[in-house]
Amino acid sequence: MVSDKDIEHAVAVLKSGGLVAFPTETVYGLGADASNSQAVAKIFAVKGRPATHPVIVHLADAVQVANWASEIPEAARALTRKFWPGPLTIILKRAPRVSDVVTGGQDTVALRVPSHPVALQLLARFGGGIAAPSANRHGRVSATTAAHVRSEFGDAIDCVLDGGATDVGIESTIIDLSGAKPVLLRPGWITPAQLEQALASPLAAPEGSAPRAPGTLARHYAPQTMLIVTELDLLMELAATLTRVGKKVAVLALTERRPVHEGLVWVATPNNAAAYAHALYANLRALDEAACDTILVERPPQTAEWMAINDRLTRAAAGSAAQDET
Numbered sequence: 001m002v003s004d005k006d007i008e009h010a011v012a013v014l015k016s017g018g019l020v021a022f023p024t025e026t027v028y029g030l031g032a033d034a035s036n037s038q039a040v041a042k043i044f045a046v047k048g049r050p051a052t053h054p055v056i057v058h059l060a061d062a063v064q065v066a067n068w069a070s071e072i073p074e075a076a077r078a079l080t081r082k083f084w085p086g087p088l089t090i091i092l093k094r095a096p097r098v099s100d101v102v103t104g105g106q107d108t109v110a111l112r113v114p115s116h117p118v119a120l121q122l123l124a125r126f127g128g129g130i131a132a133p134s135a136n137r138h139g140r141v142s143a144t145t146a147a148h149v150r151s152e153f154g155d156a157i158d159c160v161l162d163g164g165a166t167d168v169g170i171e172s173t174i175i176d177l178s179g180a181k182p183v184l185l186r187p188g189w190i191t192p193a194q195l196e197q198a199l200a201s202p203l204a205a206p207e208g209s210a211p212r213a214p215g216t217l218a219r220h221y222a223p224q225t226m227l228i229v230t231e232l233d234l235l236m237e238l239a240a241t242l243t244r245v246g247k248k249v250a251v252l253a254l255t256e257r258r259p260v261h262e263g264l265v266w267v268a269t270p271n272n273a274a275a276y277a278h279a280l281y282a283n284l285r286a287l288d289e290a291a292c293d294t295i296l297v298e299r300p301p302q303t304a305e306w307m308a309i310n311d312r313l314t315r316a317a318a319g320s321a322a323q324d325e326t
């Protein structure tokens with residue numbers, strides 16, 4: 001799928017200040033040379049992302065953390081030993097050389113070593129850090145295939161590396177290690193319990209003084225169609241009522257047993273957190289593209305394993321059909 005020549009071309013694009021979309025194990029990233037402020041600024045322009053939203057710097061290995069952070073606390077060593085390469089982003093105090101464009105002017109920097117082989121090959125060949133947010137327009141659903149990236153940006157990006165569908169399907173867990181205690185900023189596939197076990201200490205609750213992770217705004221990861229998350233009983237009632245009055249309804253359900261109504265689009269997704277997460281954004285895109293009046297999502301189990309999925313669904317519901325997010 002991705003040849004050595006493709007990687008070489010992508011490295012050349014990055015070195016000349018261009019943008020490269022690449023697969024990670026979570027979602028596709030929209031990358032630029034993290035040491036080139038002008039290149040990073042292009043990411044913000046293309047995404048329509050406010051300048052105050054910092055981006056993650058992706059690295060080939062944990063040794064490079066010393067180039068980007070001014071301090072590496074023991075907690076960072078413990079977590080990166082255990083979870084890198086993998087879907088974990090750590091926030092540390094930034095080194096002086098890190099551009100304000102990358103950090104959104106904050107005194108911290110987000111760092112991650114992804115595990116996708118294409119991302120690792122690109123990072124190793126490039127040598128430096130690659131600044132990359134998720135490859136979607138601001139506020140919208142992240143891209144989990146190269147085709148989704150192209151449909152978000154068209155010709156606005158110089159190069160898309162196609163590594164197939166991403167494995168995890170939702171964005172990395174983010175933990176802030178820049179303060180006195182570790183704070184979970186964004187739930188992801190690596191759970192709080194796993195982090196606490198590796199740290200051998202509990203996570204602290206977020207405080208007002210913790211740095212903002214704007215991806216944790218209430219409205220995010222949102223389709224354009226209005227989206228409601230609800231229990232199956234109520235979902236069935238709503239689907240019946242709405243379709244009876246001629247509305248088109250798209251459903252994301254944990255059951256294959258669909259009722260028969262005119263104008264009902266029914267997508268069944270596995271009742272298994274890993275498989276659900278893997279398919280989540282592709283399912284949301286498909287439901288959005290069905291051009292219905294409403295998307296109804298069956299509420300998944302409310303257990304720790306489903307925490308990151310429930311987080312994304314809540315934000316998708318809050319941001320759906322919002323007029324002010326682009």
Ligand code: TXA
Nearest residue numbers: 026029054108109110133134171172211212213214215
């Ligand atoms: O899985 C992922 O994390 C994907 C792949 C491409 O690595 N990336 C991703 O990036 O989701 P993005 O930009 O869509 O989300 C990163 C989040 C944003 O909410 C951003 O505000 C937050 O990380 N962030 C970045 N730097 C930060 C910092 N210094 N302090 C607090 N939050 C930060």
Ligand code: MG
Nearest residue numbers: 133134142215
């Ligand atoms: Mg994002």
